[in-house]
Amino acid sequence: MALTGIQIYKFLPKTNCKACGFPTCLAFAMKLAQGQAELSKCPDVSDEAKQALEAASRPPMKLVTIGAGEKKMEVGGETVMFRHDKTFFHPSALVVRVKDTQSDDEIAQTVEAVTKYTVERVGITFGMDGIAIQNDFGDAGKFAACAEAVKGKTDLPLILMSDDAAAMGAALEKIADAKPAICGANKDNIDAMIELAKANGVALGIKGDNLDELAELSEKAAGAGVEDIILDPATRGHGDSLNALTQMRRLAIKKQFQPMGFPTITFPGEGASSLDEEAVMAAQYVAKYGSIVVLDTFDPAMVYPLITLRLNLYTDPQKPIQMAAGIYPIGNATADSPFCVTTNFSLTYFTIAGELESTGIPAWLMVCDTEGLSVLTAWSAGKFDAEKIAKTAKEQDAASKVGHKKVILPGKVAILRGELEDEMSDWQIMVGPMEAMDVGGWFKKNWN
Amino acid sequence: MAVEIPVDKWTGKIRELKFGGGGRKEVIIGGASTLPYLKFEGEPCNPTRVAITIHDCEPPYPPGLLSAWGDVVKDPSEWAKKAVEIGADIICLRLTSAHPETANTGAVEAKATVDKVLSAVDVPLIVLGPGVAEKDNEVLMAVSETAKGQRIALGNCEEKNYKTIAAVAISDGHIAIAKTPLDINLAKQLNVLVSDVGVPMDSIIMDPDTGALGYGIEYGYSINERLRLAALMGDSMCQIPIINHAGPETWRQKEARAAEGVPAEWGSLDERAVIWEELTAIACINSGADLLVMNHPKAVEMIKATIGKLSA
Ligand code: B12
Ligand code: SF4
Numbered sequence: 001m002a003l004t005g006i007q008i009y010k011f012l013p014k015t016n017c018k019a020c021g022f023p024t025c026l027a028f029a030m031k032l033a034q035g036q037a038e039l040s041k042c043p044d045v046s047d048e049a050k051q052a053l054e055a056a057s058r059p060p061m062k063l064v065t066i067g068a069g070e071k072k073m074e075v076g077g078e079t080v081m082f083r084h085d086k087t088f089f090h091p092s093a094l095v096v097r098v099k100d101t102q103s104d105d106e107i108a109q110t111v112e113a114v115t116k117y118t119v120e121r122v123g124i125t126f127g128m129d130g131i132a133i134q135n136d137f138g139d140a141g142k143f144a145a146c147a148e149a150v151k152g153k154t155d156l157p158l159i160l161m162s163d164d165a166a167a168m169g170a171a172l173e174k175i176a177d178a179k180p181a182i183c184g185a186n187k188d189n190i191d192a193m194i195e196l197a198k199a200n201g202v203a204l205g206i207k208g209d210n211l212d213e214l215a216e217l218s219e220k221a222a223g224a225g226v227e228d229i230i231l232d233p234a235t236r237g238h239g240d241s242l243n244a245l246t247q248m249r250r251l252a253i254k255k256q257f258q259p260m261g262f263p264t265i266t267f268p269g270e271g272a273s274s275l276d277e278e279a280v281m282a283a284q285y286v287a288k289y290g291s292i293v294v295l296d297t298f299d300p301a302m303v304y305p306l307i308t309l310r311l312n313l314y315t316d317p318q319k320p321i322q323m324a325a326g327i328y329p330i331g332n333a334t335a336d337s338p339f340c341v342t343t344n345f346s347l348t349y350f351t352i353a354g355e356l357e358s359t360g361i362p363a364w365l366m367v368c369d370t371e372g373l374s375v376l377t378a379w380s381a382g383k384f385d386a387e388k389i390a391k392t393a394k395e396q397d398a399a400s401k402v403g404h405k406k407v408i409l410p411g412k413v414a415i416l417r418g419e420l421e422d423e424m425s426d427w428q429i430m431v432g433p434m435e436a437m438d439v440g441g442w443f444k445k446n447w448n
Numbered sequence: 449m450a451v452e453i454p455v456d457k458w459t460g461k462i463r464e465l466k467f468g469g470g471g472r473k474e475v476i477i478g479g480a481s482t483l484p485y486l487k488f489e490g491e492p493c494n495p496t497r498v499a500i501t502i503h504d505c506e507p508p509y510p511p512g513l514l515s516a517w518g519d520v521v522k523d524p525s526e527w528a529k530k531a532v533e534i535g536a537d538i539i540c541l542r543l544t545s546a547h548p549e550t551a552n553t554g555a556v557e558a559k560a561t562v563d564k565v566l567s568a569v570d571v572p573l574i575v576l577g578p579g580v581a582e583k584d585n586e587v588l589m590a591v592s593e594t595a596k597g598q599r600i601a602l603g604n605c606e607e608k609n610y611k612t613i614a615a616v617a618i619s620d621g622h623i624a625i626a627k628t629p630l631d632i633n634l635a636k637q638l639n640v641l642v643s644d645v646g647v648p649m650d651s652i653i654m655d656p657d658t659g660a661l662g663y664g665i666e667y668g669y670s671i672n673e674r675l676r677l678a679a680l681m682g683d684s685m686c687q688i689p690i691i692n693h694a695g696p697e698t699w700r701q702k703e704a705r706a707a708e709g710v711p712a713e714w715g716s717l718d719e720r721a722v723i724w725e726e727l728t729a730i731a732c733i734n735s736g737a738d739l740l741v742m743n744h745p746k747a748v749e750m751i752k753a754t755i756g757k758l759s760a
Contacts (some may be wrong), residue, residue: 373665
């Protein structure tokens with residue numbers, strides 16, 4: 001928990017020597033509390049005080065980085081229980097697991113498909129976040145070879161999964177420079193795994209059969225100097241996982257209980273017997289406190305909905321994703337192209353823009369600043385009216401874009417037609433279809 | 449190391465609400481005294497119930513959803529029977545044909561449809577009007593009378609049109625559904641209005657609205673959570689069970705409808721569409737839905753199994 005200025009002051013030397021650049025220790029303490037100064041600026045602060053202050057200013061859940069390249073994955077770092085309390089910061093990482101018992105071809109295919117998968121939604125490109133490699137065969141050499149082969153085929157962050165420290169060591173020898181996470185530690189092998197994590201500077205995944213055990217192992221690893229930890233509460237069902245992960249999040253956020261102040265790892269595929277079951281389980285983890293979600297199936301029909309859910313739940317509730325106001329060409333729009341109007345809510349924009357694009361007919365799309373609200377929401381909030389449309393058309397110089405002076409409204413705001421006729425009296429106001437997907441048919445009938 | 453689990457102490461509890469009776473099977477929803485399915489925090493309550501949507505005429509469903517039901521979509525009583533076989537705890541009948549822009553049917557047809565459905569199945573019923581104020585009032589009055597004593601739910605009571613529906617619900621002993629557009633204060637306020645005209649507090653369900661996955665689920669999710677938290681903290685006007693239309697919202701969206709002209713990265717339509725409904729549903733469950741309305745048989749089966757596992 002963050003300390004107040006007065007609490008911090010108690011730890012300072014109280015000599016008012018001004019070396020920190022502030023007139024008094026108290027003034028410095030106040031700035032520290034606001035996060036506007038750094039403790040290191042005081043030359044005389046004692047080690048004991050340093051420790052206490054650092055512990056107090058530590059975020060309740062550590063942000064852990066996996067991987068070395070450009071695509072490295074950052075998980076954890078959350079500060080609230082509910083998205084409406086502030087926002088969730090680091091979207092659950094979606095990882096796909098391959099096993100060293102699979103054939104080389106099968107592994108290569110999955111790794112390739114996962115690595116190159118990208119999908120766009122509301123103008124943002126998403127991909128998968130990593131690949132996990134499971135040691136199921138039981139042979140260190142084979143696991144290491146598999147890890148090396150996977151690394152050769154992907155630039156995604158990797159997670160090595162084995163509870164055999166010898167196998168883990170062998171795999172790390174091959175791919176440690178990729179900074180994989182090693183998921184692996186449990187009560188039987190914790191010491192060896194701690195050594196491996198420290199020696200290679202990688203994040204350590206720890207599994208505990210219950211929260212008591214998990215906390216103990218986590219504390220042990222942290223005490224031994226492992227900085228990056230990932231927690232697996234060993235629950236695999238809907239109910240037990242929800243309960244355990246909620247408890248862990250509460251311990252981290254509300255109690256600042258350090259052994260639980262780390263991201264979590266979850267395995268929706270374990271125990272699921274169908275694609276849907278795995279999808280539903282994974283969705284629950286995205287919603288309820290899974291930082292890393294390791295899938296055992298890679299199927300776009302499951303992954304795309306999951307990416308969408310994650311995008312939704314991790315969007316800052318205070319600010320919907322928005323477009324800048326302006327007049328955007330769709331295709332090679334010319335002075336004869338249809339001229340459409342919409343709002344600046346990114347979902348609205350990209351839905352209608354996508355549909356316009358797929359008609360094959362070039363068009364103009366004018367975006368009004370509606371503070372990130374959809375068509376009807378903005379209309380009912382008074383942020384998308386005839387005046388706003390006319391004003392935007394003027395500011396953006398719509399008349400210079402098209403010669404025909406016809407403007408097409410979203411069907412859902414047909415009601416604006418009359419007023420807009422008054423506001424833009426030299427324009428013809430047309431009302432398009434209600435749903436974006438019907439715009440192609442509408443063009444056929446109404447635009448020539 | 450013995451970890452001390454932080455247990456939140458709540459003073460409030462969601463009201464229990466009973467559907468059915470009068471010879472009809474009874475289904476109880478609500479009763480939660482914790483956030484969804486947190487067993488370490490208090491007594492388990494009634495699990496989330498699942499209602500299946502049926503229509504009084506063939507609905508504009510996309511082919512995949514239509515063929516999953518087959519010919520029964522032509523006959524509401526057959527449709528209701530099949531829905532019960534698939535696991536519907538409750539039937540949610542939409543009087544789609546009463547919309548002025550479709551067949552514009554009236555009170556007589558609505559009464560006949562509801563009579564047929566009531567005699568075809570023994571589970572409780574929700575009846576929704578076409579969503580046009582005058583027509584809602586007209587058809588729901590007839591429906592209310594014919595179902596008297598069987599405690600069905602009538603919807604929707606909205607801010608601008610709740611008095612008639614509330615009044616018939618009171619006189620015939622039914623449940624009123626209070627629907628508001630994604631705003632916690634509006635939801636509370638409508639609950640107040642509906643109870644002020646005399647609907648008993650244990651006969652109101654609230655529909656705080658939700659968007660589908662990709663279409664506003666985050667708003668529905670957060671409104672559910674905020675309502676549930678307010679209820680647990682003791683706000684009496686929030687202690688009303690929540691209904692979420694996960695199915696109907698999903699199947700309006702392109703992701704559940706479009707087979708062609710969409711990126712290959714969306715995956716196969718049949719799988720994607722059902723998963724779209726399932727993920728919308730699980731988000732509702734995890735945020736506090738007491739009653740889910742769903743559409744696709746496969747999604748219903750999966751979500752019912754999931755609810756079973758959450759409660760186990
Ligand atoms: C999510 C949501 C919200 C979110 C806001 C989300 C956002 N960023 O806009 C929140 C919770 C904030 C919200 C608030 C409100 N909402 Co609201 N909200 C919704 C909801 C569930 C989804 C809206 C959405 O995102 N749709 C998806 C986007 C893509 O749709 P769209 O913008 O319309 O675009 C489509 C078409 O219009 C078309 N299109 C778009 N542009 C163009 C252009 C052309 C040329 C063409 C042809 C087509 C086209 O393409 C898209 C796909 O088909 C709807 C109900 C629903 N299920 O639809 C209610 C809804 C829009 N809200 C409603 C209301 C009343 C409100 C409030 C006024 C309630 C209140 N009093 O507080 C507030 C107002 C906001 C404020 N004061 O700030 C009502 C509007 C009623 C009406 N008929 O006017 C609705 C319909 C709910 C209802 N059934 O009552 N809402
Ligand atoms: S440098 Fe340290 S001791 Fe000197 S005034 Fe600043 S806080 Fe106080």
